[in-house]
Amino acid sequence: MSVGVIGIGHYAPPKVVTNKDLEKIVDTSDEWIRTRTGIEERRIAEDDMDTSDMAFLAAEEALKDAGTKAEELDLILVATVTPDTPFPSVACMLQERLGATKAAAMDVSAACAGFMYAMITAKQFIDTKVYRRVLIVGVEKLSKITDWTDRNTCVLFGDGAGAAVMGEVSEGKGILSFELGANGAGGEHLYQNKSNHLFMNGREVFKFAVRQMPESSVNVIEKIGYNKEDVDYLIPHQANIRIMEAARQRLGIAEEKMATTIKKYGNNSSASIPMALSESVRNGSIKENDLVVLVGFGAGLTWGAVALRWGK
Numbered sequence: 673m674s675v676g677v678i679g680i681g682h683y684a685p686p687k688v689v690t691n692k693d694l695e696k697i698v699d700t701s702d703e704w705i706r707t708r709t710g711i712e713e714r715r716i717a718e719d720d721m722d723t724s725d726m727a728f729l730a731a732e733e734a735l736k737d738a739g740t741k742a743e744e745l746d747l748i749l750v751a752t753v754t755p756d757t758p759f760p761s762v763a764c765m766l767q768e769r770l771g772a773t774k775a776a777a778m779d780v781s782a783a784c785a786g787f788m789y790a791m792i793t794a795k796q797f798i799d800t801k802v803y804r805r806v807l808i809v810g811v812e813k814l815s816k817i818t819d820w821t822d823r824n825t826c827v828l829f830g831d832g833a834g835a836a837v838m839g840e841v842s843e844g845k846g847i848l849s850f851e852l853g854a855n856g857a858g859g860e861h862l863y864q865n866k867s868n869h870l871f872m873n874g875r876e877v878f879k880f881a882v883r884q885m886p887e888s889s890v891n892v893i894e895k896i897g898y899n900k901e902d903v904d905y906l907i908p909h910q911a912n913i914r915i916m917e918a919a920r921q922r923l924g925i926a927e928e929k930m931a932t933t934i935k936k937y938g939n940n941s942s943a944s945i946p947m948a949l950s951e952s953v954r955n956g957s958i959k960e961n962d963l964v965v966l967v968g969f970g971a972g973l974t975w976g977a978v979a980l981r982w983g984k
């Protein structure tokens with residue numbers, strides 16, 4: 673049996689914060705941010721919109737796209753490092769708001785690789801026929817743990833949500849291979865500190881990411897006996913355009929075959945891959961039968977990649 677995405681959706685809060693806006697609060701420049709990261713602007717959620725609110729809006733869109741009723745859901749997995757509260761989980765809040773009365777619900781914590789972990793967990797339950805419909809969401813309100821006085825990090829992040837409904841798809845479509853990994857020894861390079869702010873050793877994370885993203889992308893392709901040339905579209909975690917470019921060049925694919933939402937959204941952690949996936953399908957960049965590679969990395973350190981044949 674094949675397991676794949678049967679519906680997608682995303683939500684980006686309307687408030688735009690540009691690099692010029694950040695020049696007013698920290699010692700930085702539009703030029704530095706653009707050239708070092710590829711980010712031009714990011715979306716920031718208002719105070720009255722929390723993580724679960726964004727998750728709800730993305731989930732509603734994904735359910736509609738899938739033609740699935742909330743009551744049909746068997747499981748809800750929410751990947752986030754910025755839940756409304758540590759407990760109850762965002763997944764439980766979502767279960768209640770959607771009216772997904774028969775769904776089990778839990779959050780998944782794997783930072784920017786969280787959506788990949790959620791997707792592969794969903795696949796196991798569907799593969800084994802334990803569950804039929806699983807809602808997965810990647811959502812972050814990073815603005816609430818951002819230190820707005822630290823120019824090293826505050827220019828990088830944004831808020832948003834992306835969601836997918838997973839289920840059985842036609843033979844040959846859906847997830848063809850995957851890789852998940854972790855290296856807890858690298859945890860010291862990216863963590864939430866005692867003031868509840870995000871701390872990052874950018875150079876160390878950069879070194880890890882430029883090695884891991886291309887490696888994992890190639891691994892999932894080779895596992896299924898395909899060549900790099902067979903990849904139709906690449907959705908890397910949107911952390912830094914230079915890291916993304918390293919993955920793209922290693923795969924040897926054309927610029928227009930890689931999603932680059934980083935320009936307008938910045939780094940949305942676990943939400944970046946599903947937001948980019950949803951946008952790429954909506955704008956026609958991903959077409960039926962395309963071989964798509966999703967690849968993420970993040971705090972933990974964690975990483976994950978999936979090769980999937982798009983379509984139901």
Ligand code: ACO
Nearest residue numbers: 700704783784823824827874875877878911912941970971
């Ligand atoms: N504006 C101006 N100057 C800045 C800024 C800024 N916003 N931020 C840092 N600088 C300065 C630094 O202070 C440093 O100055 P110094 O040399 O006087 O000390 C100089 O710029 C260069 O700093 P580097 O760290 O070498 O800059 P680099 O080119 O590596 O870019 C960056 C920094 C963008 C953070 C990069 O290292 C990076 O993208 N790292 C990976 C981040 C990442 O992928 N995170 C993903 C995980 S996020 C998650 O899991 C939630």
